[in-house]
Every structure is written in C-alpha cells, then in structure tokens.
Amino acid sequence: MIGIISDTTSDVPSSILNTEFLEVISAKVILNEKEYRDGKEIQNEQVIKFMDEGGFPKTSLPSYSDISEAFKRLISKGYKKIISINVSSKLSGTYNMFTNVKKDLQKEFKDIKIELIDSKSVSLGSGLLVKKALNLIEKNTQFEEIVKEIKNSIGNKINIMYTIPTLKYLKAGGRIGKVSATIGEFLNIKPIISVNNEGIYYTVSKERGLKRAQTTRVDKMIEWLDGNIPQELYIGKTDNTETTMSTIEKIKQKLINKGIEIEKIKTEQINPSLLSHTGKGLIGITILKS
Numbered sequence: 001m002i003g004i005i006s007d008t009t010s011d012v013p014s015s016i017l018n019t020e021f022l023e024v025i026s027a028k029v030i031l032n033e034k035e036y037r038d039g040k041e042i043q044n045e046q047v048i049k050f051m052d053e054g055g056f057p058k059t060s061l062p063s064y065s066d067i068s069e070a071f072k073r074l075i076s077k078g079y080k081k082i083i084s085i086n087v088s089s090k091l092s093g094t095y096n097m098f099t100n101v102k103k104d105l106q107k108e109f110k111d112i113k114i115e116l117i118d119s120k121s122v123s124l125g126s127g128l129l130v131k132k133a134l135n136l137i138e139k140n141t142q143f144e145e146i147v148k149e150i151k152n153s154i155g156n157k158i159n160i161m162y163t164i165p166t167l168k169y170l171k172a173g174g175r176i177g178k179v180s181a182t183i184g185e186f187l188n189i190k191p192i193i194s195v196n197n198e199g200i201y202y203t204v205s206k207e208r209g210l211k212r213a214q215t216t217r218v219d220k221m222i223e224w225l226d227g228n229i230p231q232e233l234y235i236g237k238t239d240n241t242e243t244t245m246s247t248i249e250k251i252k253q254k255l256i257n258k259g260i261e262i263e264k265i266k267t268e269q270i271n272p273s274l275l276s277h278t279g280k281g282l283i284g285i286t287i288l289k290s
Helices: 044-052 064-076 094-108 124-138 143-153 168-172 178-186 210-225 242-257 272-278
Strands: 002-007 022-025 028-031 034-037 058-060 081-086 113-118 158-163 189-195 201-208 230-237 265-269 283-289
Touching: 002 064, 002 094, 002 124, 022 064, 028 044, 028 272, 044 272, 058 272, 064 081, 064 094, 081 094, 081 124, 081 143, 094 113, 113 143, 124 143, 124 158, 124 230, 124 283, 158 210, 168 272, 189 210, 201 210, 210 242, 210 283, 230 242, 242 265, 242 283
Parallel strands: 002 022, 002 081, 081 113, 230 265
Antiparallel strands: 028 034, 028 058, 158 189, 158 283, 189 201, 230 283
C-alpha cells in the first residue's frame, strides 16, 4: 500500500484532507513568541486580528517529532511505500527536515520505501501535486510510476501566481528589500509573484494598482496554459472579506471569458503560515495542466 505525506505550507486542498492514506504536518505560526500548529491550533482569523492590531507573525518549521510520528502512523497502518511531497526547499527548510527524518526512519524500518519530492513550488502549487498523487493511487498506479508522474509535473505542468495588497509583511520577513518595498508602496506597485523552475520566488510583472495586477495575472496564466485544458484550477485566498470575495468573482468571470469552464474553477483557503508572510487580501491562481 502507498501513503502520502506533506506539510501545511503546501496547502493541500481541503476536499482530500481526510483521506485515509494522507498525513499533512503543520508548520508553526508564532504570535508574541507563542507557537501554534498551523491550521490546527490557529486559524486565519486569529492571525489577521493579530496583524490588524499591529503585530507581525513569524513562522517556523514543522517539528522533527511531528514529522516522525506522522510517518510512523502510516507505517503502523500497513503503508510500506510512502511519497512525501513538500514545499520548495529553496523557500523553506521543511524538505531538509523531512530528509533527516527519512534517514532515521529507514534505519529503524528496513522494509519501508520513502521517496521525498521537492515540489519546487509553494501553497497550492505543491498541494495540487499531492492531489494528483492521491488520484494516481486511487487508480492503482504503481509506486515508481506515481513518483515519475509527479516529478514530470514539477515546473512544466504546475504554475502559481499571486498578488497581495501590501508589501509590508514581505518586507518585515526579509523576503523583499526595504527600499524596494517602500518605493513599491509609495508608487502603488503591485507585483505578480510566482515561483521559477528552481523553486525560488520571482516577479512576473509589476503593475500600478491591484485591479490592473489581477487582470494581468489572468492574462499571464492563460498565456502559460497555451491552449491546454487545465486538469486543476484553484483560486487561493487568505480571507473572506467582501473585497476579496468580490475580486474572486471578477477573476472567475475573466477566466470564463477566456474559455475556462466554471466547473474547473475551485476556491481554497490558504493556511495561516503563508498568510503570516503576506497579510490578508492575498489571492492566487494555481493551475495544473493535463
């Protein structure tokens, strides 16, 4: 039997979270030096309230013990082959933590096969690879073929682009230069951010104003699709404010106008760990090509 393991920074779609052979490990969100397990002990509303009151959340990696225990739960259920799909190793130390756990587990469990896969993506860009792996397992696909399919999807079949209203949280976390952020805020510059084939953030485009950025982002995604029908298309959000929900409806209509079937467009909540780095109002589009 084949099991899957991932992390909350990968934003595994909520529709599959209760799958028997799936384990998702929580990263940590830190508010006023107190740690919370991402998505379990803390939700987006608490993080947003903290930010609205002037706080700047921090995050840390999943614990070694949480990862090890999750692997062992799968092993105890009889899963002898396990695929781990994680957020980009260039954006987080999570993959390296999983690597350390794997080394120790394979000393203890000689008959267990573990394949670690660096998604070279983040949020739903990684989460949709998890969903694809689950679908392949349910089709009784062989372990080696699943690993091959997922690795072949990385970079050329998966893409994520997101926009955020403010750069101050990226600046506070050191993910963007202070000068660039200050100038960007002053000029109302809204970058469209994605992840390149090496798994590193880069700016797709810089637009004057959020409305223009949202429109450009849809155009860029359709251009990337290049006539292909999306296997999965998710709009990720950090909150349910009227502004966010209204913007999502407009994005949906733009996608429909570009030929995307409404049934293909799903909406998903982004976990607190990513919210902590970006602030509320984040909206991302993630597409997995067929």
